[in-house]
Amino acid sequence: DIQMTQSPSTLSASVGDRVTITCRASQSISSWLAWYQQNPGKAPKLLIYKASTLESGVPSRFSGSGSGTEFTLTISSLQPDDFATYYCQHYNSCSTFGQGTKVEIK
């Protein structure tokens, strides 16, 4: 089974900061990688799929990159609504989530 590992587990940042989260797959997954945002007490929300394609309606400050085994989610200028937990997910023939990265206020 493919394992997904995110780093860091927690990230402290301020409004306006540039933030990067990394997701590594235990074997190559091509570009079958999605990112979700989950605010406290809320359902997850799809942000990015196919490693770098922004879901409709998602602000352009979010971007994704990578292929194979290493992927990144970047938030170019952190906004108050962005303090949340982010999950990467390998999808296609199965679903495996990373353990999550909590972005908290510094």
Next chain:
Amino acid sequence: EVQLVESGGGLVQPGGSLRLSCAASGFTFSSYWMHWVRQAPGKGLVWVSRINTDGSSTNYADSVKGRFTISRDNAKNTLYLQMNSLRAEDTAVYYCASDIVGVFLFDYWGQGTLVTVSS
């Protein structure tokens, strides 16, 4: 507006049963694969089960295989999860999620329903 509304959660004793429902609106339900994803308290997301558009094909995580059954009623725009032989480790918020292509990419999510398995 797309809406997925789960119901049916609650407190159940170990070994008991529950049936979750997910009412869909705002999109062509019968064209979407549907999934259940769960999240134990303070933990991450775990895929549970998948059903294809007409209900003829289903898949399950190993942890629930043989105990949970996913089904759908396209006439009622509703997804179900029958959960039997419940264990403490099944305690979680259960989300239904839609997937237009059937590749485990979850484009819309419900708000979740909490299932607590405890004596």
